[in-house]
Amino acid sequence: MLLQTLVTGLSIGGIYSLMAVGYSLIFSILSFSNFAHGAVIMLGAYMGMVLAAKAHLGLGLVVIGSVVGAGILSVCNERAAYAVLRRRRAPSLYLMISAMGCSMFLENMVYATIGARFYSFPEFFKRQVIQVGGSSLSLLDLFAFVISMGAIAALHIFITRTRTGISIRAGVNDMTMCSLMGVNTDRLISIVFFLAGAFAGVAGVFLGIKYLVYPTMGWVTNKAYIAAVIGGLGSLPGAMIGGIILGVLETLVSTYVSSIMRDVFSFTALVVLLICLPNGLLGTDTEEKV
Amino acid sequence: MSGYLDVSGLHVYYGGIHALHGIDISVNRGEIVSVVGVNGAGKSTLMWSIAGALPVARGSVTLDGVRLPPRPHEIVALGISLVPERRRLFTALSVEENLIMGAIRRSDKDMAERDRERCFTLYPVLKERLRQRAGTLSGGEQQMLAIARALMSRPSLLMLDEPSLGLAPIVTESLFDTICQIRDEGMTVLLVEQNAFQALEISDRGYVMQSGEIVASGTSRELLENRLIRKAYLGE
Ligand SMILES: Nc1ncnc2c1ncn2[C@@H]1O[C@H](COP(=O)(O)OP(=O)(O)OP(=O)(O)O)[C@@H](O)[C@H]1O
């Protein structure tokens, strides 16, 4: 039972991590909370669902499709809603308000075109389990966890080893100097939004498979914001660890205490942590961003 | 006016603040030209706007007769590199990554590698500290890295904004030697300095700025010998 709960917790934690990493990436490069991130996750889930239900693709192709689709959507979101404000050097509060607007716009677009119906993914290996020492572990949960961690590890390698990745970290450190080195910062920001969107796409597909697909499913990103803050805003390892801790603790609480207490617990944990560690777990040094 | 770098009638604003009131300067190929002046004269503003980081309201900047494009990354590509005031290193990145950033738009790997070696010959200490975070270097080492980073783009025009700021006199001495050496290798240098005397001593020509305007210009010798200028601007 405990092992089973733990695996479920890890899979949810993995999904939270994916969302938190995307959100953190954007926060660290533009210093604003991208509240439209949830809407991108939601649309990523719809894209995945269409690919799975209508085009009958396998899980691998569904994830890839959703990664590309949500990535492009995220870039369009930046170009349409934030780029203009950015170029006018608007304060980050304006970007945040614009992001909230985008979120409402996208959700209502879905209501107006697709409708408020709840959709479920076709069964991938939802019910399949493997037996480990008397507990039956969901294959989907294991898969979600492995894919999430793999994606985050790949991102880490990308931002530490490649020239584009180093440019992203340089941009986080000092955007003006980054452009003075010869980096086209508009393009760099688009790349960051693509990455964040791609992670949102993976998160959306797994959320959709585990639960359901509906217009307000993106609100679950509240958890990603909590995870990112727990880990230390702007820190990628922090976002990952924060996500996993939150996912595991939540699952333990809803299994052993009560599922109604779950969200109360998350927010309480956040408040307590922020009182003890105002910068989150790994956010002590602002220079450690990304 | 037909130097290598030509700035003419340059006006720059910070919002409503009129910071540069029609600046004209020109730098010939292979020269070291100094811009001196009291605090707040607009020297850094001039450097940032040539580099493209501040929008030019009126006037023009041309390099080799070609008007500079509006965005900084396009300007670096033409061969202008700025070592800004207070260095502005990527403090969270390693020394090595800072050098990589300096050469970020280059595709000629072999030549970039050679330039890196040249930087290590100039500043051997950087080679020992490749993996160290730039923010943890000493002030002098940070200045070396800032110059090395700028050289990694293989500029034809190197702009240095108060490179001696915060350095010990002996380190400043060797910094000025390095600047001469860089010029002797064929680069053109535009230098802003608080140490106006020392700067003019290694320069071919100089400009004196005050309140966003050029108030005097000439060969370094002329400026150094002019009693009025010595009194008013060189702090004598
Ligand atoms: N970001 C800014 N916003 C508004 N005004 C600014 C800004 N930066 C500089 N200024 C103003 O523009 C003028 C020129 O500043 P600048 O930094 O170019 O002077 P400087 O000659 O480099 O001085 P210093 O020798 O102290 O470095 C000053 O009056 C300064 O107050």
Ligand SMILES: [Mg+2]
């Ligand atoms: Mg200055």
